[in-house]
Amino acid sequence: xxxxxxxxxxxxxxxxxxxxxxxxxxxxxxxxxxxxxxxxxxxxxxxxxxxxxxxxxxxxxxxxxxxxxxxxxxxxxxxxxxxxxxxxxxxxxxxxxxxxxxxxxxxxxxxxxxxxxxxxxxxxxxxxxxxxxxxxxxxxxxxxxxxxxxxxxxxxxxxxxxxxxxxxxxxxxxxxxxxxxxxxxxxxxxxxxxxxxxxxxxxxxxxxxxxxxxxxxxxxxxxxxxxxxxxxxxxxxxxxxxxxxxxxxxxxxxxxxxxxxxxxxxxxxxxxxxxxxxxxxxxxxxxxxxxxxxxxxxxxxxxxxxxxxxxxxxxxxxxxxxxxxxxxxxxxxxxxxxxxxxxxxxxxxxxxxxxxxxxxxxxxxxxxxxxxxxxxxxxxxxxxxxxxxxxxxxxxxxxxxxxxxxxxxxxxxxxxxxxxxxxxxxxxxxxxxxxxxxxxxxxxxxxxxxxx
Numbered sequence: 308x309x310x311x312x313x314x315x316x317x318x319x320x321x322x323x324x325x326x327x328x329x330x331x332x333x334x335x336x337x338x339x340x341x342x343x344x345x346x347x348x349x350x351x352x353x354x355x356x357x358x359x360x361x362x363x364x365x366x367x368x369x370x371x372x373x374x375x376x377x378x379x380x381x382x383x384x385x386x387x388x389x390x391x392x393x394x395x396x397x398x399x400x401x402x403x404x405x406x407x408x409x410x411x412x413x414x415x416x417x418x419x420x421x422x423x424x425x426x427x428x429x430x431x432x433x434x435x436x437x438x439x440x441x442x443x444x445x446x447x448x449x450x451x452x453x454x455x456x457x458x459x460x461x462x463x464x465x466x467x468x469x470x471x472x473x474x475x476x477x478x479x480x481x482x483x484x485x486x487x488x489x490x491x492x493x494x495x496x497x498x499x500x501x502x503x504x505x506x507x508x509x510x511x512x513x514x515x516x517x518x519x520x521x522x523x524x525x526x527x528x529x530x531x532x533x534x535x536x537x538x539x540x541x542x543x544x545x546x547x548x549x550x551x552x553x554x555x556x557x558x559x560x561x562x563x564x565x566x567x568x569x570x571x572x573x574x575x576x577x578x579x580x581x582x583x584x585x586x587x588x589x590x591x592x593x594x595x596x597x598x599x600x601x602x603x604x605x606x607x608x609x610x611x612x613x614x615x616x617x618x619x620x621x622x623x624x625x626x627x628x629x630x631x632x633x634x635x636x637x638x639x640x641x642x643x644x645x646x647x648x649x650x651x652x653x654x655x656x657x658x659x660x661x662x663x664x665x666x667x668x669x670x671x672x673x674x675x676x677x678x679x680x681x682x683x684x685x686x687x688x689x690x691x692x693x694x695x696x697x698x699x700x701x702x703x704x705x706x707x708x709x710x711x712x713x714x715x716x717x718x719x720x721x722x723x724x725x726x727x728x729x730x731x732x733x734x735x736x737x738x739x740x741x742x743x744x745x746x747x748x749x750x751x752x753x754x755x756x757x758x759x
Contacts, residue, residue: 365393369572370647394754429458429459432471468532477503489670500529505585506539507540513535520558529561534563537631541627563660564668567625569645573616653725658728662717712733
């Protein structure tokens with residue numbers, strides 16, 4: 308039999324046996340079609356794995372998709388995702404979808420494909436705002452039902468769940484969220500929630516999200532635990548979540564590996580009490596676009612940015628590095644980037660999250676074993692998103708693959724050059740098509756929107 312590609316002399320994770328196996332992995336027609344001990348006699352384009360790790364393609368369960376409306380019909384974050392080994396990512400988080408699902412799908416089709424596969428949530432905050440509700444406006448029953456109608460349309464167009472960003476609309480009560488969720492009978496809906504508050508209020512916020520999951524019966528996902536609880540609350544937060552997950556198998560969480568968060572400078576996160584609440588100064592906030600791009604804030608530039616460029620992603624250095632490592636290394640949960648860009652600018656997590664975990668936390672700091680880290684960025688998010696053909700290297704699974712050197716992989720993107728590609732990634736295959744070859748991106752766009 309002739310195969311399209313054969314990645315020979317590689318090691319790949321076997322999550323069932325909890326070991327790495329050595330061999331050659333054959334790819335044809337977008338699928339893994341054979342796993343062999345030797346490449347002898349096999350007809351295929353052969354790629355020497357050089358003893359490196361062939362992983363299932365990384366899956367980012369929490370990021371923020373392209374903004375085709377404001378940034379134009381081109382890819383920014385998807386290209387960064389591809390470069391760091393991601394093959395499938397999930398946008399539409401924090402309640403803040405950047406366009407309706409049908410419009411996003413149409414954009415991918417017009418562009419002739421995508422560097423990655425996409426799945427999407429639909430966002431409740433977005434449809435509050437469509438109706439003219441501000442962050443501190445209470446939604447009426449009629450407005451909740453109207454939002455549900457918009458959301459139902461997105462679900463029919465392929466969204467996999469409903470996301471909420473409570474912190475961005477503080478008037479959104481637990482009761483309002485449950486009223487919205489009561490409009491939907493499907494208990495398999497994934498419901499990612501950006502917490503109500505962080506730092507000293509983190510534990511109360513986590514309890515609220517756990518309660519929403521319990522009362523709604525939905526598959527509730529605590530979003531980016533790192534930015535919620537890495538200010539002195541992580542030990543208690545992880546114990547609380549561990550106990551809750553033992554009682555509710557539908558509950559889970561994700562986290563990212565940086566001690567700085569990012570959100571729009573005009574959001575409620577940066578209202579006047581943020582300095583006392585987060586124990587920060589103006590200098591702890593970095594602006595990413597506009598006349599002060601790359602600069603730390605002064606009092607003057609902080610208020611200027613909030614007034615004149617409120618949608619700008621800003622970076623805030625407010626978290627404890629030890630607690631970030633603790634969340635990443637937890638035996639529970641998944642790693643996600645929470646990447647969001649505006650015209651390609653923003654936090655380096657959009658270009659460095661997964662190489663950072665494998666380089667900094669696995670190789671350099673020994674915070675967790677390589678196999679565990681790979682499971683948190685491949686198999687677990689695949690299962691959580693219902694992507695049964697992804698997340699492991701087995702015959703018949705999708706040929707979404709990332710070949711990397713465990714001795715050199717590391718993020719390079721930083722807070723000045725936020726899109727620098729990582730080191731140590733040799734090849735990325737998406738549906739059997741190379742999107743990165745010899746460490747360089749190709750022009751291939753095999754990615755697509757994957758509807759629920």
